[in-house]
Amino acid sequence: MAEIVLCTDEFEEYLRDESRSVGSAESIVFPESEADVRDALHALHATGVPVTVQGARSGLAAGAVPHGGCVLNTSRMNRVLGMRRGSDGRFFVCVQPGLSLMELRDMLQKASFDTTGWNDESLATFAQFKAAPAQFFAPDPTEASAALGGIVACNASGSRSYAYGAARPHVEAMRVALADGDVLALRRGEVFATGRELRFVTEGGRELVLNLPTYDMPKAKNASGYFACDDMDTIDLFIGACGTLGVICELELALLPVPVEVWGASCFFPGEAEAVDFTIAVRDALEHATAIEYFDGAALDVLRAQKANNPAFAELPELADDARTCVFVELSCDDEETAEAELMVLCEQLEACGGDAEGAWVATTEAERAGQRFFRHAVPESVNMLIDQRRRTDPSITKLGSDMSVPDDRLRDVIAMYRRTLAEGGFESATWGHIGSNHVHVNILPRSAEEYARGTELFAQWAAEVSAMGGAVSAEHGVGKLKAHFLEEMYGANHIAESARMKAQIDPKGQLGRGNLFSEEVLDAALAELA
Ligand SMILES: Cc1cc2nc3c(=O)[nH]c(=O)nc-3n(C[C@H](O)[C@H](O)[C@H](O)COP(=O)(O)OP(=O)(O)OC[C@H]3O[C@@H](n4cnc5c(N)ncnc54)[C@H](O)[C@@H]3O)c2cc1C
Structure with a gap:
């Protein structure tokens, strides 16, 4: 023990x-x-x-x-426990929750696993895996040191979630230890709610009855609060639960074949409106886009400054003066012909939306794609360096990064709302992220503690406005403790009380993840009600 x-x-x-x-x-x-x-x-x-x-x-x-x-x-729970192949030919890998995304990727890429302790089915599947086309785990949050348990607990996502979804659809089964040490074995497709009532039996033989919250989840990319809908699959409740319902002890994750052709196109525009028009156009026009990412003018200016002044960034490509915004599109296709046809469509849309197809950077080889990755990752890295510089004069300053999303038809509205309120407050900012999913990270770069304080107030205002648009206050990072008040803004106090009561039904002493999703006061009130 x-x-x-x-x-x-x-x-x-x-x-x-x-x-x-x-x-x-x-x-x-x-x-x-x-x-x-x-x-x-x-x-x-x-x-x-x-x-x-x-x-x-x-x-x-x-x-x-x-x-x-x-x-x-859970960092010492970092083993791969086995492999399985579904009747549809899909491969599944069974892992402990502390294994990092980086470690899993490395093993998959090298087709190299420590098979100590694997059963015969796993070993036979591994032999098939080595003979099959290369496989990958689709969720791609940027921070690859994240543990798979943490990724599932937050329903994390990344740029490719535009095509593949967040972590949720890639979780096939899980084992979850409840607060008293009893265990739930959950497999997708096995136990469903009846309406909003969920009944399941633990391995210890206890039947649990949960009353799911009755809210309607936003029709947008969402990592805010419990997953709840009529007749839902039980496993989905435990994905994105922020460590409040149980400890994920084991995960069975679905793998996908690596696409044959992965091409990237960085498309430049004279302004933000053109970039938004292009995003909306290619969402309809492209069939094989796996990522649509945005960089605003301020983000590009940060890169220009880095290239000019910091030798570590000298390799960044030269940006044309008239490149004021950039939309990066990744295409994943089964063959070169399809990729070429998709690229043609993309170029047509680029020209139609006021961009210049000649000026786009297209990457078709791994070396070229690595250059594009360097460019994209240089943006957050450079902004963090800028903030670190400011912290030397005022240690209370820190970056404020938003994580909100809206439904497809509100993309223009939310961008306009961000721009208007940033200008009204006189904030310096840089914006990038998953515009294909209407989910950009607007980063306020405070120059003083006073601006930081006003920035946090502005985020609360955005949470209200995004909620009113039918969006989500957290699209990928999860609510944790810091955004619990945003969640209340999104769903209202009554639905938050329902969420807390449901948690109390499964964790009657309120032990797990206290302060996550809702305040400890709200939780204690729910516990008292159920006592
Ligand atoms: C530079 C940077 C970039 C990032 N980019 C992204 C991004 O692109 N997309 C994205 O979604 N996130 C991103 N994140 C946020 C973060 O990496 C994710 O939220 C990630 O899912 C957290 O995983 P973790 O293992 O670090 O979890 P932790 O931070 O340790 O925990 C996160 C939550 O999960 C719960 N939890 C962890 N393990 C378990 C378990 N075994 N059982 C039950 N609950 C558990 C915890 O209680 C907590 O509530 C980024 C973070 C950084 C620093």
Whole structure:
């Protein structure tokens, strides 16, 4: 059994995540197996100790930051447990939750796994896997050090989620330890809700009945709050639950064949309106787009400055003076002919929307694609460097990055709303992200603590406006603790109380992920109601 030890100074790093919030904890445990998790939870349940589950702590919403109690860190649960092949020929890989996305990608790319302990079915599947076309795990959040358990707990996504969706559809099965150490074995397609009532039986033989929240989820990319809809699959409730319902101990993840041709096209425009028009046009016109990403004028200017002044960025390509915005489109096709035909369509739309097809950067080889990746990743990296510089004069300054999405028909409205309010507040900003999914990250770059404070107020205003447009207050990073008030803005206090009551039905001592999704006061009120 993994020992629960005092959370002394040597564990200080486990009180933080990438949101820079700092929490506190009395104890910490590093389980290596599901049995370890169950034992730890069983022991902690006896006295109702709060438990904060951690993956790689790359979260941006403080979901893994403890508010007292015990930290349950899954980083030592990092093995691949086996493989399976579905009747439709798909491959599935079974992993522990602490394995990072980076590690899984590397193993898949090299077709190299430590098969110690695998059963005969897994070994036979692995032999087929090695003979089959290369496979990949489609969800692609930028921070590849993230753990797969954390990715599923946040329903994380990345640029390719435009085509492949977020983490959710790629999770086929999971094992989840509940607060008392009992376990749920969930497989997609097996247990469904009746309307908004969900009944399931734990491995310990207990029947649980949950009343799902009755809200309508936004018709937009969404990582905000519990997944809830009529007749839903039980597994979906535990995806994106932010560590509040159980500890994910095992995941079976679906793989896809790597597309034969992956081409990238960086398309430049004289302004934002043209880039938005192009996005809307190619969403309809292209059949094989797997990513549609945006960079505004300020983001491009940051790159121009880096290229001019920082030798580490000298390799960045020269940007034409009239390139004021950029839309990057990735095409994934089964053959070169299809890719060429798609590129023709893209160029037609580019010209029709006021861009210059001659000036587009097209990448068809891995080396060229690596250059485009360098360009795209240089934007957030450079902005972070700029903020770090400012923090030297005022350590309270930090970047404010939005993570909201709207339905397709509100893209123009939301961009206009961002521009208007940024101008009214006199903010410096840089915007990039997943415009194909109406989900751009607007980054306010505060020059002072006063601007930072006004920026946080503006984000609350955006949460209200985006909610009114039918959008989501978090499209990919999850709500965690930092955006709980946005979630209330999105769904209203009554639906948040329903969510808290449902959590109390499955976690009757309110131990798991306290402060995530809703405040501890709201949770305690729900617990008192059910007691
Ligand atoms: C530079 C940078 C870029 C990023 N880019 C993206 C991006 O493109 N897309 C995106 O979606 N996110 C992005 N993120 C945010 C972050 O990487 C994701 O939210 C990721 O899913 C968090 O995974 P993690 O393992 O670090 O989880 P943690 O931060 O450790 O935890 C996140 C949440 O998951 C819960 N959790 C973790 N493990 C488990 C488990 N086993 N069982 C139950 N609950 C669990 C925690 O309690 C917490 O609520 C980025 C972060 C950084 C720093």
